[in-house]
Amino acid sequence: MKLSVVIPIYNEEENINPLYAELKGVLNNLEHEHEIVFVDDGSSDSSLVLLENIQAQDKNVVVVSFRRNFGQTAAMSAGFHYASGDVIATLDGDMQNDPHDLPMFLAKMAEGYDLVSGWRHKRQDPFLNRRLPSMIANKVISVVTGVHLHDYGCTLKTFNKEITQGINLYGEMHRFIPAIASGVGSKIAEVQANHRPRRFGASKYGISRTLRVVLDLMTVKFLLSYGTRPIHVFGMLGMASGGIGFIIALIMTIQRTFFGRPLADRPLLLLAVLLLFMGVQFISMGLLGELQVRTYHESQGKPIYVVRKVLGKREEIDHRS
Structure with a gap:
């Protein structure tokens, strides 16, 4: 199995080198082949230069650079496109997600799950402007979509490759990936993940994203329930x-x-x-x-269904069709 770790980067120059060193230490201890896909989302600091230096020294690193800032959803989508692993993991570039949780996520995937989502049960963020809106949003999303997770906003997730290939992301829908994946029959699990306080830089999110979540939720609900009718x-x-x-x-x-x-x-x-x-x-x-x-x-030529697997001889199936 090959593991691809996708990391969106936007003005994280102070976090890049320590994040890479920590993540590389974890990946080197795994039995799986691996690669790291950094997606620079139009950073205006020296993030891209640092990523280019890392890539020059490590053949298992891929750097995708945007011409301008397109947002985290676009960065995730590009990372999925350029990742070549059988399993794809996503991490934030601010070092608040703990790379040492990856073996636990992969072990959960080995139990037969298509997607494992992280739950920051001891989240290290301010309560009023970060945790409280997130708690409300998670509850609303769970009720509306029917996919009950404690933490839709946690970037730390692992996916089977075919899940990411069947999902097209627009707007800011990266946080709804579990709900979208569930709509095509994916088996989903949630595990508690370590969440660390931000050491360098500043958060790129504000209270205004709650309104965007509501608008995107309407889109997701419509697509899940009535996308083909x-x-x-x-x-x-x-x-x-x-x-x-x-x-x-x-x-x-x-x-x-x-x-x-x-x-x-x-x-x-x-x-x-x-x-x-x-x-x-x-x-x-x-x-x-x-x-x-x-x-x-x-x-x-897109079907309105999703096939998990086909049993039988290929030539017999082609003949019947």
Whole structure:
């Protein structure tokens, strides 16, 4: 088995050399072949120079350099693309994740799990602006996605290679990888991980990311539940809205026709018309979404299912298909 360790780097010049030395010591004690994939996310300090120096001395190091800062999700995605290992591990570049936890994660993977996620049960971060928002976000994400983890934000994770190949990341969805992986049938475990205080540099995250988490969560929930059948969500909303509007309009029509009640001074008439138009718009959005889904899958030859494995002779399977 080959292990690839993916590490996003953004302005971490003081942490790079000690992180590499510590991680290399851990990897050299493992029985597995390994590589380290550093992804420089457009750093403005000397991070890239330090990474280039490390790569020149170690053939097991890969350095991917972005032209500008694209964010941690893009860095993770690039790391997955350039990693060649059968198992991929991710670490933060700030040394708060402990590389000595990797053997424990790999042992858990050996039990048959596709993804092992870390849980910073003794997190070394300020409570009000880091830990409290994270606790709230983790609870909300667990309830909405149905994948119950204590710590979605922990970068320390290990994956089977095929998991990362089947996941396309956009926006800031790297924290939702366990939920996305669960949506394709991956077996997930969570283990307690050591979390250390930051020694050098400053955190790149603020309280504003909580709002971005909420927006990305809406996207993930929609993709997991209705990614291949958007008409089911938009169609139901359209039928509900249009149905209510039709009933209101019907009642008002009966009142006007048989009881002579005027319509001009009744706001309900405007509400009925609005609900009817909204119903038409929702259903139209659902139909357009269905066309987009079919274009996405059929133009790229992407199936709407994920196969774990196939048993049987290859030529017999090809003949039957």
